[in-house]
Amino acid sequence: MAAGEQLLKVQSVETYYGNIRALAGIDVEVKKGEIVSLIGANGAGKSTLMMTICGSPQARTGSIIFDGQDITKLPTHEIARLRIAQSPEGRRIFPRMTVLENLQMGAGLDNLKYFNEDVEKIFTMFPRLKERQSQRGGTLSGGEQQMLSIGRALMARPKLLLLDEPSLGLAPLIVKGIFEAIKVLNEKEGLTVFLVEQNAFAALKLSHRAYVLVNGKVTMSGSGKELLANPEVRAAYLEGGRH
Numbered sequence: 001m002a003a004g005e006q007l008l009k010v011q012s013v014e015t016y017y018g019n020i021r022a023l024a025g026i027d028v029e030v031k032k033g034e035i036v037s038l039i040g041a042n043g044a045g046k047s048t049l050m051m052t053i054c055g056s057p058q059a060r061t062g063s064i065i066f067d068g069q070d071i072t073k074l075p076t077h078e079i080a081r082l083r084i085a086q087s088p089e090g091r092r093i094f095p096r097m098t099v100l101e102n103l104q105m106g107a108g109l110d111n112l113k114y115f116n117e118d119v120e121k122i123f124t125m126f127p128r129l130k131e132r133q134s135q136r137g138g139t140l141s142g143g144e145q146q147m148l149s150i151g152r153a154l155m156a157r158p159k160l161l162l163l164d165e166p167s168l169g170l171a172p173l174i175v176k177g178i179f180e181a182i183k184v185l186n187e188k189e190g191l192t193v194f195l196v197e198q199n200a201f202a203a204l205k206l207s208h209r210a211y212v213l214v215n216g217k218v219t220m221s222g223s224g225k226e227l228l229a230n231p232e233v234r235a236a237y238l239e240g241g242r243h
Contacts, residue, residue, distance in 0.1 A: 004032040006065075007160055007192050008053070013062035015045075015052045022048040024216040025062070030160070030194050035186050037195040037203040037224070039237055040213035046196040047089050049213070050164045053194075054086055055079045067159060081108070085158035089165045089196075091149040095138025099129050102137050102148055106155030114157070122151040125181050143174035150178070154185075160192050161185075167199045175199065179206050200237035204228045212237075 008030040015023040022045050030036045038046050052059050053066075055076040064072045071079050085106070093102050103122060107115055123130035126147040132140060137148060146166055153161055163182070167175040179202055185191040197203035204210055207224035212233060220233065227233045 006030075007032045007034075007067055008194065009063075009065040010049070010053065011063050011065070013049075013052060013059045013064065015048055015057055016060050017057065022216055023052065023059075026213075026216070026218055028211055028218065030192060032192055033186070033190050034208045035182065035193045035195060035206055037197055037207040037210040038213055039197060039200040039203055039210060039227075039233075041236075042198070044213040045216040046213055047164055048216075050086065050088075050162050050194075050196055053079075053162065054084065080156070083156060083159040084162065085153035085156040085160070086162040087146075087149040087153040087164065087166065089168065091142075091145045093137040093140075093145050093148050093152065095136065097137055099133045099135055099137060099140070099148055102152050103155050106152030108156050115155075118155055118157070122154060125184070126151060143170050143178075146170060146174070146178060150181070158191070160194060163193060163195045163197075165196060165198060167197060167202060175202060182206065200233070201228070204233075 006029055010026055010028040013023055013026045014021060026049060038049065040046050051057060053064055055074055059072055063070060066082060066084060069082065071082065094105060103119055107118065128144055129147055129151060132144060137145065140148065150166065166178055182193055183206060186193055195203055195207065204224040204227050210221065210224050210227050211218050212220040212227065220227065
């Protein structure tokens with residue numbers, strides 16, 4: 001889907017943990033209908049940016065505008081209500097709840113009338129979850145838990161889906177399936193996705209645009225293709241990383 005108007009604008013954002021500055025004046029934007037990825041080494045601040053967008057921690061300076069509204073100082077639950085959904089790093093599903101109950105937790109009260117339709121959509125996308133719908137989340141494999149985490153986020157019918165390290169610790173074949181599902185959601189339903197990912201090759205291949213984060217600062221940006229071809233990016237993130 002061709003990208004449209006601006007959906008998310010992060011401007012001059014600084015985030016601190018105590019006295020330690022984790023984000024040092026970040027500028028990022030995501031347009032409607034885009035897949036945008038953020039790549040960088042461990043500890044660069046990628047997950048911190050995701051959490052700052054969701055309001056925890058809050059940005060100390062700068063602004064975050066979502067769909068025309070300033071959300072910089074809003075509490076997390078109000079940000080979620082604006083239909084920003086996150087599949088967080090480490091998946092964080094509810095281990096004692098079944099697959100179906102986890103999906104119920106993702107559906108906002110406003111979306112309950114669509115519940116059955118949305119669950120079917122998730123089960124079509126991830127047939128493995130349908131087979132395991134009455135199984136407890138904690139007994140699923142890592143790949144199945146990641147599918148469930150993404151499925152739960154999609155139950156909120158988000159305008160913006162934040163994906164934090166969806167490929168972490170997963171087998172290449174599972175990663176391929178998950179990235180394929182993200183691509184289909186974007187192309188067929190126009191879902192806007194902001195993706196944090198250490199697997200730079202897979203992320204850049206999937207993305208319309210991307211940013212490189214180093215020590216809390218954006219050092220480079222461009223189309224996915226441009227960054228895939230960039231010698232600096234290749235040397236830092238892609239050598240031996242084609243999985």
